[in-house]
Ligand SMILES: NC(=O)C1=CN([C@@H]2O[C@H](COP(=O)(O)OP(=O)(O)OC[C@H]3O[C@@H](n4cnc5c(N)ncnc54)[C@H](OP(=O)(O)O)[C@@H]3O)[C@@H](O)[C@H]2O)C=CC1
């Protein structure tokens with residue numbers, strides 16, 4: 183397809199998807215990227231450089247990524263015009279080229295545009311937000327035994343309060359919804375109806391099942407001992423409670439799980455290893471204290487959208503902060519990789535922040551493409567860079583004897599260790 187502002191590289195081919203959803207990855211794939219707002223201008227060029235170095239070093243020129251810039255956020259408004267935050271062709275290119283990576287995008291609080299990050303996930307139906315939390319030796323952490331935190335979060339990415347069905351206090355629409363609830367649905371519990379804003383939280387069986395299915399499959403493929411369904415189903419009985427119940431039901435229906443001691447916990451046999459996988463659940467508030475006190479008891483975590491947002495930053499902090507917390511947004515075919523953190527606007531353009539989250543997101547992307555040698559090289563060079571104590575401000579301020587380096591400086595330290 184011909185694009186208006188996206189320049190397709192003259193060399194390279196598209197990644198394509200087979201009928202069974204596996205990928206055909208050419209040796210010279212074209213991979214689209216979004217630079218991102220705020221510190222996106224700092225971390226994205228460093229990520230591109232580090233990935234290029236890892237690929238060149240691993241495959242001696244036989245494989246090479248041809249990067250293709252696409253636009254979203256503030257940069258899109260400069261390229262396409264003042265009101266174009268998420269051009270259609272960015273969505274089109276994300277679909278057409280199958281695998282992409284993005285920097286963070288700003289969302290104003292209160293009014294203004296709705297989240298472009300959420301819009302990308304919804305438009306492309308990237309229903310899995312996959313956020314692995316692992317400890318790298320030498321990283322400063324507030325925990326005594328940070329290596330015990332080793333979890334993979336499956337955050338439902340398409341529903342929940344993130345659906346964006348919200349009505350501002352005092353508007354006609356809010357009044358209409360409140361009238362409907364009070365007059366037709368018999369709701370008597372809205373304490374200040376005239377000044378209430380209203381948000382709607384849809385959670386479906388299909389949405390839950392497709393997410394939880396991926397979490398179970400991940401546990402099978404990666405020899406993980408448990409999957410925990412995290413919810414607030416004691417309060418939100420039909421949405422969050424539904425998520426829990428449908429998750430357990432799916433374990434039984436599709437994975438042959440049986441109840442342990444009368445339930446609700448279950449277990450099923452991993453067909454690859456013969457070991458049991460425990461399916462359990464935890465209420466979100468208790469879970470947030472358990473992950474600090476007994477992190478070793480949790481492995482794969484499946485949860486709803488808002489819980490997953492909170493949990494991913496909290497868990498990232500346990501292993502050194504959101505400066506090295508990576509992630510992926512995935513549908514059955516399309517994947518868009520991105521850091522867990524945001525645009526950190528106070529540091530934008532200062533070549534200061536940790537590029538580790540976006541680099542590790544790229545590492546997940548390489549592994550997703552089957553380029554494991556390059557992915558492994560990124561991990562080993564990151565480990566060596568941290569152990570050499572040449573680190574960005576976020577680690578330097580907590581490490582004894584560290585030398586603080588810039589964002590691009592840290593990328594160079596990684597490359598020097600390849
Ligand atoms: N997926 C996305 O694109 C996301 C976008 N956002 C958006 O980003 C904007 C800013 O959000 P905010 O709540 O401030 O959250 P941020 O994640 O942008 O920043 C919060 C704090 O996290 C630390 N931090 C963030 N990035 C890095 C990094 N690369 N290296 C080291 N430390 C880092 C900094 O801590 P300290 O100051 O202590 O050093 C920073 O002040 C908002 O508009 C929000 O909507 C938020 C999350 C995700």
Ligand SMILES: O=C(O)CCC(=O)C(=O)O
Pocket residue numbers: 287288289297298299300491522524
């Ligand atoms: O879209 C945003 O601005 C915030 C997104 C976010 O917090 C996340 O992806 O974890």
Ligand SMILES: [Mg+2]
Pocket residue numbers: 491492495522
């Ligand atoms: Mg978040």
